[in-house]
């Protein structure tokens with residue numbers, strides 16, 4: 001049993017904690033919270049609560065929430081820390097992990113240089129093998145790597161051009177926007193292209209990113225030039241063996257992210273999460289060696305299985321396919337076609 005501490009229990013941290021606690025080969029030693037808010041109140045029933053340092057403790061005690069110790073104490077009892085603190089905080093925390101000689105996983109908001117390897121389970125599982133510091137790439141990069149990896153493996157890719165329509169913020173965040181505007185990122189390529197190359201080495205890719213006033217999901221319009229001419233069926237076939245890609249067809253009646261997340265609610269999963277990248281099969285169009293398709297990305301949860309797999313790769317306890325199968329089994333990710 002690998003002992004996993006979770007530092008930062010927000011959108012990503014709380015999902016990773018739950019996913020780790022469902023696995024047979026790892027356990028959650030505790031979570032670090034900064035405030036005794038409603039999330040702490042609920043979490044205290046399932047996990048030991050730790051605080052970054054002693055100065056945070058009193059507020060929890062005043063709120064009647066038991067504190068098990070500080071981050072230092074959590075590190076004493078853990079073999080790896082998943083750092084899901086807000087972007088930039090992970091970089092500040094790294095010194096603590098290095099000093100304690102404890103392995104750590106960082107999230108996509110951190111710069112790639114924070115880690116020895118960036119990680120996506122399908123495209124570069126082995127790069128995290130035996131590493132001490134690994135970064136799971138962002139939700140958008142994870143989604144692009146998921147659907148492009150099978151195409152690269154089977155047909156080869158000459159060039160990718162992807163337009164990313166990004167959700168403005170997460171559903172629980174009422175402070176960020178835009179709420180009534182569309183906000184393009186004016187640098188092209190957006191930061192997603194270089195990020196994708198950290199897990200798909202040598203890929204020739206450009207990305208454009210545009211923020212839209214929604215909190216549900218991101219949507220990607222992807223166009224790839226392949227090494228050879230293919231048919232639409234070849235593309236669908238290439239995705240068949242990959243459970244983390246969900247195919248959504250015409251008969252499903254799903255034409256928006258609203259319906260896509262409604263479908264996820266029908267699955268009855270924890271927090272109604274959609275770990276899979278949902279590709280609208282109707283959108284897949286092929287012209288010689290060019291393929292275009294549109295996919296939807298649940299930003300709050302698609303990186304969660306990757307965090308679990310990254311732990312197995314770092315501890316060398318399972319090869320890629322075995323780890324993915326174990327993770328998918330426990331998270332009830334199966335090949336779904338609608």
Ligand code: NAD
Pocket residue numbers: 007008009010011012013032033034035052084085086087088089107108109110137138139170299300303
């Ligand atoms: P979040 O703001 O939802 O959660 C971060 C949590 O960490 C909050 O509960 C916050 O109170 C807590 N925190 C703040 N400072 C802390 C500290 N010093 N020690 C411990 N906890 C602290 O953020 P998030 O969306 O979960 O993002 C975490 C990381 O995951 C970032 O790198 C982000 O870029 C990445 N990520 C986010 C998403 C997404 O869509 N939300 C998707 C993929 C990756």
